[in-house]
Structure formats: C-alpha cells, structure tokens
Amino acid sequence: MSASTTKPAISTHALGVLCALTAGVWLGAAEAPTKLVNSGISPYAISLCMVAGVFTARWTIPTLLKGTRYVFADLAHNKHLLPNAILAGMLWAVANTLTVFAIRDVGLTIAFPLWNTNSLVGILWGRLLFGELKGASPRNIAKVILGALAIVAAAIMLGFSTIRGTGPHATHAISGILAALGASLLWGTMYVPYRKAYISGMNPLSFVTVFTIGELVTVFALVLALDGGTHAAIFHSPDTRHLLFWLFLGGFVWVIGDLGQQFATKYLGIGRAIPLSNTNQLWGLAWGALVFGELAHANAAHKLLVVAGSVVMILGALAVSTAIASERENASTDDAVQRECRRYNLDYARVQAIHTASQPGNLPGTHDSDINDRRRWWDYAILAAAASVFVYLGLNAQIPALAMNFPWLVALTCVLVASAALCGRQLWKATRFS
Amino acid sequence: MVTQSIMHALTHNKTFSQKAAAILTDIHFLVPLAVFFIGLALLITLH
Numbered sequence: 471m472s473a474s475t476t477k478p479a480i481s482t483h484a485l486g487v488l489c490a491l492t493a494g495v496w497l498g499a500a501e502a503p504t505k506l507v508n509s510g511i512s513p514y515a516i517s518l519c520m521v522a523g524v525f526t527a528r529w530t531i532p533t534l535l536k537g538t539r540y541v542f543a544d545l546a547h548n549k550h551l552l553p554n555a556i557l558a559g560m561l562w563a564v565a566n567t568l569t570v571f572a573i574r575d576v577g578l579t580i581a582f583p584l585w586n587t588n589s590l591v592g593i594l595w596g597r598l599l600f601g602e603l604k605g606a607s608p609r610n611i612a613k614v615i616l617g618a619l620a621i622v623a624a625a626i627m628l629g630f631s632t633i634r635g636t637g638p639h640a641t642h643a644i645s646g647i648l649a650a651l652g653a654s655l656l657w658g659t660m661y662v663p664y665r666k667a668y669i670s671g672m673n674p675l676s677f678v679t680v681f682t683i684g685e686l687v688t689v690f691a692l693v694l695a696l697d698g699g700t701h702a703a704i705f706h707s708p709d710t711r712h713l714l715f716w717l718f719l720g721g722f723v724w725v726i727g728d729l730g731q732q733f734a735t736k737y738l739g740i741g742r743a744i745p746l747s748n749t750n751q752l753w754g755l756a757w758g759a760l761v762f763g764e765l766a767h768a769n770a771a772h773k774l775l776v777v778a779g780s781v782v783m784i785l786g787a788l789a790v791s792t793a794i795a796s797e798r799e800n801a802s803t804d805d806a807v808q809r810e811c812r813r814y815n816l817d818y819a820r821v822q823a824i825h826t827a828s829q830p831g832n833l834p835g836t837h838d839s840d841i842n843d844r845r846r847w848w849d850y851a852i853l854a855a856a857a858s859v860f861v862y863l864g865l866n867a868q869i870p871a872l873a874m875n876f877p878w879l880v881a882l883t884c885v886l887v888a889s890a891a892l893c894g895r896q897l898w899k900a901t902r903f904s
Numbered sequence: 905m906v907t908q909s910i911m912h913a914l915t916h917n918k919t920f921s922q923k924a925a926a927i928l929t930d931i932h933f934l935v936p937l938a939v940f941f942i943g944l945a946l947l948i949t950l951h
Contacts, residue, residue: 550927557936564943571950645950652946659939666932696951
C-alpha cells in the first residue's frame with residue numbers, strides 16, 4: 471500500500487479536540503433519557519438495559535459510517551487487539567457497577583468527585599505507558615495538568631449544585647470511598663486499551679464493536695451473579711418493557727458520545743482526551759436544569775455554584791485544548807507507535823499515516839471503491855433490524871408524567887445534532903472515519 | 905532473552921500459542937487486566 475500522505479484540512483489536534491468536546495455533549499445528554507425511568511428497578515438492571523441499547527445502537531448510524539466488511543476486515547487485521555477491546559468493555563462494566571455501591575454507601579456528593587478523578591489516572595497511564603507529555607514544554611504540561619484539575623474541580627461544583635438529600639451514609643463510608651476510587655481507577659485505566667488500539671492503526675468503529683460485546687457480557691454476568699440470577703426482576707417484571715425504550719435511547723446517545731471519545735483518544739492521547747470529554751458534566755447539568763427544571767428551586771448560592779463551576783470547566787477545557795503537542799512530544803508518541811509496529815509486525819507507514827490522519831485508513835491490499843467505502847445490502851439490513859428494535863420499543867414505551875421544558879429540549883437536541891454533524895463532517899473530510 | 909523470543913514469535917514463527925503468549929505479556933494488556941481484577945475483587949468484597 472502506498473504510504474504517500476497529504477496534509478489534512480484540519481490538524482489532528484483540532485480534530486481530537488472537536489471529537490472530545492462532541493463526546494462531552496453527547497455523553498452528557500445520555501443521562502437525559504434515563505431521567506424518565508423512575509420505576510424502582512435495580513441499578514444493575516438499568517445498567518444492563520442501557521448497555522443492551524448501546525450494543526443495538528452500535529449497529530445503527532455507526533454501521534453507515536463504515537460498513538461491516540471494513541469493520542470485520544479491520545478486526546481480522548488487528549486480531550491481537552481483540553482481547554484489549556473486550557477488556558476495556560469489562561473495565562467499564564465493573565466500574566459502572568462500583569459507582570452503584572459508592573452512591574449507596576457515601577452518596578453522590580462524595581462519590582462523584584472521587585470517580586471523576588479518572589482523568590488524573592489517565593494522565594498517569596498516558597505518561598507511563600505511552601510517553602504522553604514526554605518532551606512537552608513546561609507550559610503545555612501545566613496546561614494539561616491544571617486544566618484537568620480545573621475540570622475535576624468544576625465537576626465537583628456542578629455535582630454539588632444538583633445533589634440534594636444524600637442521607638446518612640457514615641456507617642459504610644470507607645467501603646463507599648473505596649468503591650468510588652475503584653471506579654476512578656478502572657475508568658482511567660479503560661483508556662489504555664483505547665490508546666493501544668489507536669497507535670496500532672485500528673479503527674475506532676471496529677474497537678467499539680468488540681468493546682460493546684465485552685461490556686454487554688460483563689454486565690449480564692454481573693446481573694446474574696449479583697442481582698438475583700435468572701430470578702432477577704429485569705427478566706420477569708412486565709413493567710420493564712415500558713421503560714426499555716428510554717434506556718435504549720440513553721444507550722444510543724451514549725454510543726455516539728463514546729465514538730467521539732474514541733476518536734479523541736486516537737488523535738489527542740489519553741491525557742488530553744479524558745479531561746475534555748469529562749465536560750459532559752456541564753451538558754448533563756444543562757439537560758437537568760433547563761429541560762427537567764432540576765434547579766427550579768435552587769437558591770442563589772446554588773445558582774452561583776453552577777455559574778462558577780461552568781466557568782471553571784470552560785477555562786479548564788480551554789487550557790487542555792490549547793496544549794498542542796510539540797515536535798518533541800510527537801516524537802515520543804512516534805516511539806510508542808514504532809514499538810507497536812515492531813512488536814506486532816505492523817506496517818509502520820500505514821499506521822503512522824492513519825494515526826496522523828494524513829490519509830484514509832484503507833486496509834492493506836484494498837482500494838477506496840472496495841471494502842473501505844462501499845456499503846453492502848446486509849449493512850442496510852442490519853441497520854433496519856437495529857432501527858426496528860428501537861421502533862418496537864418506542865411503540866411500547868410509556869411517556870412518563872414528567873414536566874419538561876420543550877423549547878429547551880428542542881434547543882439542546884439541535885446542539886446535539888449540530889455537534890455531531892460538525893464533528894462527523896470534519897472526521898469524514900480528514901479521515902473518512904478511519 | 906524472553907523479550908527477544910517473544911519478538912521473534914510475533915514477527916517470524918507465529919504459532920497461536922506464541923502469539924497469545926506475546927499478547928498476554930504485553931504491559932498494555934497486563935496493566936488493565938490487573939486493574940480489572942482489583943476492581944472485581946473490590947466489587948465482590950463490597951457486595
């Protein structure tokens with residue numbers, strides 16, 4: 471395959487920042503549909519339904535971005551990365567369940583800030599395992615670390631502004647704190663497989679395909695092991711059917727956000743991608759406050775906290791997003807790419823070209839008009855089948871009696887669509903979603 | 905020596921078990937795996 475490269479229309483840094491911020495918009499919105507579920511079903515069951523939605527949604531719009539032939543050829547070409555993708559899904563599932571314990575034992579007030587430190591875990595792994603920030607200027611290092619810290623601090627402020635009635639938790643404080651720190655460790659470490667896949671030239675859509683399988687199987691196993699086995703209410707309760715649509719919708723929104731996060735990790739590295747996509751807290755708050763009126767009875771101090779938290783988060787995101795990697799830092803990243811190529815006998819020219827978005831990531835021995843861009847009839851059949859699941863669940867869904875501000879609902883939905891359209895357009899122009 | 909034989913297995917010989925051994929000894933796999941088991945142990949303890 472030719473290794474000739476062309477200069478992309480947008481820098482990889484700008485592309486990564488755009489993907490990370492889009493991920494924040496979508497991951498924040500993913501919480502919105504779950505707010506409509508207030509049935510008393512267990513958190514394990516909610517998690518399982520949402521992950522089932524993520525798995526189904528992966529076969530909707532993402533199938534159109536790259537056809538199944540490309541994805542499966544890419545997976546076959548990168549077989550050595552399949553265990554990493556499954557492991558990433560397993561890490562997500564266990565971390566998500568740990569948050570349930572953390573909230574139960576210490577409440578969101580304490581638990582949320584603790585697991586939101588996953589960005590700091592990510593910076594540590596990025597430095598130790600992939601040489602991120604190695605050779606970076608002191609100014610850039612300060613921007614990334616202080617920016618990440620600012621985003622953590624802002625998330626705490628925004629969390630405090632929406633949390634009320636945490637209840638007595640003192641008796642299980644240590645176990646709750648351990649659970650929250652465990653979730654932080656797992657969610658920060660989850661990016662190691664992400665980054666490994668992308669410095670090896672794997673396509674994020676291929677990675678997400680396997681990731682969702684690891685996620686689904688692990689969540690299912692956790693329901694069986696910890697939530698009543700085959701007698702779990704999720705498998706028998708007739709009420710569940712009416713709620714599935716909202717959880718699946720949450721899963722759909724989440725998977726789009728996660729794809730943004732994957733592309734961000736690919737083009738920015740772990741240390742920059744996690745803090746930027748953690749701006750989802752800002753968007754989650756926007757949905758809660760503007761659409762669901764969660765701050766309707768907030769006092770002046772609460773509102774001040776929201777404004778201050780939002781400003782700090784934006785400043786933190788600005789700091790991280792303007793920390794453009796220098797030549798020396800890029801050379802360190804290139805060392806990591808070369809290591810992968812040596813270890814797994816990969817085509818360095820191809821991997822490097824994909825990693826820098828300087829040419830579409832065609833698979834070896836193929837051409838654009840072959841499996842890289844063409845969709846086959848079964849792609850559309852898969853898309854139709856997955857969409858049918860959503861339509862079927864939608865027909866059986868009950869619209870909860872929950873007050874919503876429709877103008878804001880429309881406005882935030884427009885922001886969602888616009889962010890995805892802008893990010894998708896730039897990704898298509900620069901990389902063809904490779 | 906071990907590293908050299910793993911590298912050789914990946915780039916030359918490539919039997920399944922050798923490839924698997926190379927993947928399973930990769931630090932990028934071992935670190936997340938260790939963290940996963942720490943998380944799972946924590947989860948089982950807390951349940």
